[in-house]
Amino acid sequence: MPPHPSSSVQKAREELAGRLREIRRDAGISGRELAVRCGWSESKSSRIENARTPPADADIRAWCRACDADDQAPDLVAANRQSIDAHVEWRRLQRSGLRRVQESTESLYQRTRTFRVYVSDVIPGFLQTPGYASALLSSIADFRGTPNDVSDAVAVRLRRNAVLTNGAHRFSFVLEESVLRYRLCSADTMAAQLGHLLGVMDLQNVALGVVPFSARRTVWPMPTFTIFDGARVHADTLDAASTLTQPSQVDLYARAFEQLSVGAARGAAARSLVATALASLD
8 A cells, every 4th residue: 555645745736636626617617527528537537636646747738628728737737746855844855964965956957058046145056165165064064953064065066066167058146245245254265255256257158247235126135046947946945945847936936037137237347346345354
């Protein structure tokens, strides 16, 4: 007998089932009529609609087609594919140390061609020096009480970040000016980090903007997120790491990135903000 699904998985099933039920009701057809249009039994419709049986992607497309709601199928299919791993508690993700967390994204970084990264808290992982990364990961390990394998985690992060110098990958970064000011390490380490940031800005495949404190904003500062090839978003919170793949979710973050980019200083103006932060170090 298969194991009972976790509460998180069951909750996701119930939410999907509820959306399918609403689509059927909005179409004004019965479960029996839906089954006829889809070419399956009425009991199958009932099992799917009551979250007793998870639908296949083809079932969702057939359901939407039968209800004249084809435009909703992509989001529902993506939602169906998102499992409990789409929202993973950091405590569970990091219980075996930080190295594994870094390794878990290596293949994703290799196959992604276009990265859009917005940060409001720390220097993006792609752009971190070994010293800055070590200080940051050490503080994370201390705060979360996870195994301290920071040296190994830093080595993996730097290996993973080799994609930055590979011309096959394109990067667009938007940083809040506050990121340049937060002291997460010693003044010397921060100086090296800001100097590295200035060097990265010369790379042909990197576009970097800094939203100054004085910028007139069209949207508010928000938690850090990364968009991978316009198909996937990683959005982290204090307690969890979320992976979002529904087209409407990805579009929402893409729109936010574009709006956040509007007020970003670039070129010489961005360099000036980094240089000013560098000069302000004790």
